[in-house]
Amino acid sequence: MSTTAQRDVDRRQVYRAEELAAELTILDERRSLAELVAIAERLRSGWWWQAHFGTRGIEVRTNRSRLGSYWNPTTRIVSLCPSASDLSTLCHELAHVAATDWGRSTGPPHGPMFRTLHVGVRHALLGQRAGDDLAEVYTQFGLPLHRFSSAIHDRPAWAETALDPAEYTAERIVRVDRFDQRPSGSIRPGPIAL
Numbered sequence: 001m002s003t004t005a006q007r008d009v010d011r012r013q014v015y016r017a018e019e020l021a022a023e024l025t026i027l028d029e030r031r032s033l034a035e036l037v038a039i040a041e042r043l044r045s046g047w048w049w050q051a052h053f054g055t056r057g058i059e060v061r062t063n064r065s066r067l068g069s070y071w072n073p074t075t076r077i078v079s080l081c082p083s084a085s086d087l088s089t090l091c092h093e094l095a096h097v098a099a100t101d102w103g104r105s106t107g108p109p110h111g112p113m114f115r116t117l118h119v120g121v122r123h124a125l126l127g128q129r130a131g132d133d134l135a136e137v138y139t140q141f142g143l144p145l146h147r148f149s150s151a152i153h154d155r156p157a158w159a160e161t162a163l164d165p166a167e168y169t170a171e172r173i174v175r176v177d178r179f180d181q182r183p184s185g186s187i188r189p190g191p192i193a194l
Contacts, residue, residue: 017141021134022027022088026167029086033062036090043162048124053101071096091121113145119145124155127165
């Protein structure tokens with residue numbers, strides 16, 4: 001299989017895994033652009049981000065695409081499509097920002113380094129369980145994580161979170177389906193298992 005084909009396989013599997021890990025949680029709840037901008041800034045001003053990825057600015061915007069969100073490292077813009085204006089998509093794109101700002105070769109765009117940083121972003125945003133749930137689903141999907149040197153683990157990312165971790169573990173949240181955009185009540189199940 002070519003590198004491009006492998007990258008596409010990883011990408012599809014990463015999307016499936018992260019959607020499963022976010023389902024029925026606060027990560028899946030639709031948010032306004034102003035909320036997402038404020039949350040991204042809170043995360044990026046936290047000690048974990050500052051210590052490992054620096055202080056370079058980014059801009060969070062919405063675009064007109066039905067399904068396309070992306071990170072543009074040249075313009076330093078995170079562009080979210082309206083149907084994916086949620087914390088899960090924001091975390092995914094901020095993991096791409098972290099991979100860019102890490103300053104080392106990161107391999108495929110959705111490879112082990114990206115996935116590890118994505119887990120770290122969820123840890124720093126909503127605490128240990130939010131990141132650990134994503135790591136568990138990646139493992140269940142056969143998507144390995146990168147093993148960092150102890151330098152990035154000197155203090156766990158969840159030691160200071162941008163949002164209250166209790167929001168992630170809340171028993172009941174409102175979920176908006178991305179495709180039909182109808183709100184529905186949801187009960188959050190226990191730990192993830194396939």
